[in-house]
Amino acid sequence: MLIGSIEAGGTKFVCAVGNEDYQIKDRAVFPTTTPAETLAKVIDYFKQFDLSALGIASFGPIEIRKNSSKYGYITNTPKPHWKNTNFVGPLQQALNVPMTWTTDVNGSAYGEYIMASLANEHTDSLVYYTIGTGVGAGTVIAGQLLGSLGHPEMGHVFVKRHPDDLNFSGICPFHSDCLEGLVSGPTFEARTGRPGKDVSLNDPVWDIMANYVAQAALQTTLTIRPDKIVFGGGVISEPFLIKIRTAFEQLLNGYLELPPLDQYLVMPAIVNNGSATIGNLALALKSLNA
Structure with missing residues (x-):
């Protein structure tokens, strides 16, 4: 087949x-x-x-x-x-x-969920964020994608502005400084005049963006309580994710008991941004077997 x-x-x-x-x-x-x-x-x-x-x-x-x-x-x-x-x-x-x-993010979330199941991980729920040209997130809970009236638009939530970033208005054409307007790939050029690949990880803009992504991850943690949160997309790298974990830990301030952050805030298990392909195959197979 x-x-x-x-x-x-x-x-x-x-x-x-x-x-x-x-x-x-x-x-x-x-x-x-x-x-x-x-x-x-x-x-x-x-x-x-x-x-x-x-x-x-x-x-x-x-x-x-x-x-x-x-x-x-x-x-x-x-x-x-x-x-x-x-x-x-x-x-x-x-x-x-x-x-x-x-x-696309639902497909990626489902692919990561399937891979966790095949690896015999105890993962009943996960959230997958993609941070690239745009920002979005998909959520799987007990094998079901979240959303019935429509799909979630978690890339367009609002976050508290970083005190060193107040002069940047954001680039979202609908909301200006929502999450996507503050952390998507094109925001590097809007802030610095350089594409993200040319911005050193020592540049303070990475710490500002890590704070925003950590805020979104904290909102997700407090509202959905998933087993893990996966980050993919062209902006994400392991060094940037380390900054996100650091900011997340500071924001959480010990309020909840969570798994170790290097197991809770993670890169995709499926390499080369292939999560959506596996998720699509799994969803199509699921529909045939329904």
Whole structure:
């Protein structure tokens, strides 16, 4: 049995085909251009295979309510050309296989949840944050993704402004200084005039951003109480995560008993940002077996 996966990002689409044991048999990457051009490439790719199902995890916001006329759409995204795009419909018409549809971070969260289960870790719940071009988070509790009215938008929560960062207004086009507006990758250039890869880890901007991410992790800890919080995306590295753990410990101030922070605030178990691919395969398989 072959299952397809689409991780639809604002910069690139990662398409893959795997089996029920989560072994990847083939993979292709396409740049995210216009909806018509990108989806045509996706359809042509998957037509090479005899698929049983397809799992899709997309940048958002997206409509996940199956009773909505806009189910399967990317909705109010700032991504040029993609606002109000029918994503699932053209694929369903062309490929005619069962499809699951969720956010990119939900796909990643589910992939990490599955990997923890396969590794016999006691993980009943986890939250996955991606911090890259944008910021988002997905939550899995007892095998179920959180959200029914819509998917969570945990990248757009507000955090307390760092005293050394009050002159930066933030870059979110909707909320200015929400979490995404303060810690996504493009904020480096907005603050320093340099891309993040050129900003030394000794620069104070990393400590400011670590404080914001730690605040978000603390909110998640206090409200959801997950077994662990996973951080992925292009901005995250182990040295930056060490700064986040330090800031988190200071903010928590001993209030709750948690696992050791190097086991609680962690990098993805699935390397090369492949969590969403495994999550998509698992969600598609789950829908076939429902």
